[in-house]
Amino acid sequence: MTGFWVSLGMSDRPSAARPRPLEGVRVIELGQLIAGTYGGMLLADFGADVIKVEPPSGDIGRNPQVSSIEGHSALFMTMNRGKRSVVLDLKSDMGLAAFYRLVATSDVVIANYRRGVLERLRIDYEHLRAINPSIVLCDITGFGRSSAGPEPPSFDLTHQALSGLMGVTGDGSGAPVRVGVPIADMGTALFAALGVVSALVGRREHGGGAEIDLSMLQTAMFLLGYDATMFLNTGAEPKALGTAHAFSVPWQAFQTADGWIVVAVREEKFWRTYCAAVDMPELLADARFASNALRVRNRELLIPLLAERMLTRTAEDWLKVLSDTVPVAPVLSVAEALSDDNLAQSKDIVDVPYGPLGSVRMLRNPVRFDGEPIPYGPPPGLGAHTSEVLSSIGLSDQAIAELDKRDAS
Helix, strand or coil, X not given: CCCCCCCCCCCCCCCCCCCCCCCCCEEEXXXXXXXXXXHHHHHHHCCCEEEEEECXXXXXXXXXXXXXXXXXXXXXXXXXXXXXXXXXXXXXHHHHHHHHHHHHCCCEXXXXXXXXXXXXXXXCHHHHHHHCCCCEEEEEECCCCCCCXXXXXXXXXXXXXXXXXXXXXXXXXXXXXXXCCCHHHHHHHHHHHHHHHHHHHHHHHHCCCEEEEEEHHHHHHHCCCHHHHHHHHHXXXXXXXXXXXXXXXXXXXXXXXXXXXXXXXXXHHHHHHHHHHCCCHHHCCCHHHCCHHHHHHCXXXXXXXXXXXXXXXXXXXXXXXXXXXXXXXXXXXHHHHHCCHHHHHCCCXXXXXXXXXXXXXXXXXXXXXXXXXXXXXXXXCCCCCHHHHHHHCCCCHHHHHHHHHHHHC
């Protein structure tokens, strides 16, 4: 199927110098909030026609009380740009029949419901592949299809807690700290997009559809990376070290006279240039700090000495002194990071059309194909494309009107 970009009240697809990689791929998204929607947004960025099938009440993420911009949800707008919205009540026979017809003309279905909901709604993989043998279903659940027992509520916060991520976040001195962004939600969505693209490549090469079983908890645990490998093989449990590194010293944030900077001394050559730059040559002659392994072992002795020295000058002064010899950077607030002139110069901030507000400023997708900018479509109004999409799969105006009437009731 040919992909479409449709803005509210408009049907012109933003122009591009060349087709994007996923143009011609149709994705049905049964997503809510972030885990089921962020991945769909990425696929839309890359050219897929993402049809967001919503219940009559809409995606929970539309709640304007969450991250409101003039009464519109920034969460929803961010996660759903470039999609089309179709309202269908999948609990009704008419809504389910319309959904089946849509599946027959689509390539991918992404869903994030509790385990067992797809089966109850008769939209699980067995039902979908009977309609379309080449369909790819990405089934996102909190704990995976193979987990035992009833599935508890699934949120980013609970998965950060259960996965061990909170165990390595914060400075280890008190209450647990969550990662500042919804890393379990967004990480799951990234793997959803990767899994979908991989399944599409596999279908092209080998034929057939695929069922992707994606667990939020397993994703969050997978993000532990080498910390998990270390524990599973040595029993060594990683600790929360704030900005510090378990295996490199000094590698952390230091407070200066007027702010914070990070210093990353990973190699011995940087240790030598760092000591010279901060005018502490005596540290080079100290046997306790003669190698990184010794500095790791004696960090409690070394870090206070460095911290005291870093307080003697401003952040700007230290950046001037260190930037040519040691990996170093200022610790910026979100406001400072997004106000950087380089963002504007590199066109990393884009104006995404959105009818009610005219446009919304967002960060561009970090992926660029052949240097070409990606044209971004608007976040859809609830049900804005119901008639357009359903008529394209053969439903009559009368049938669409009947569906609208039932959904409204």
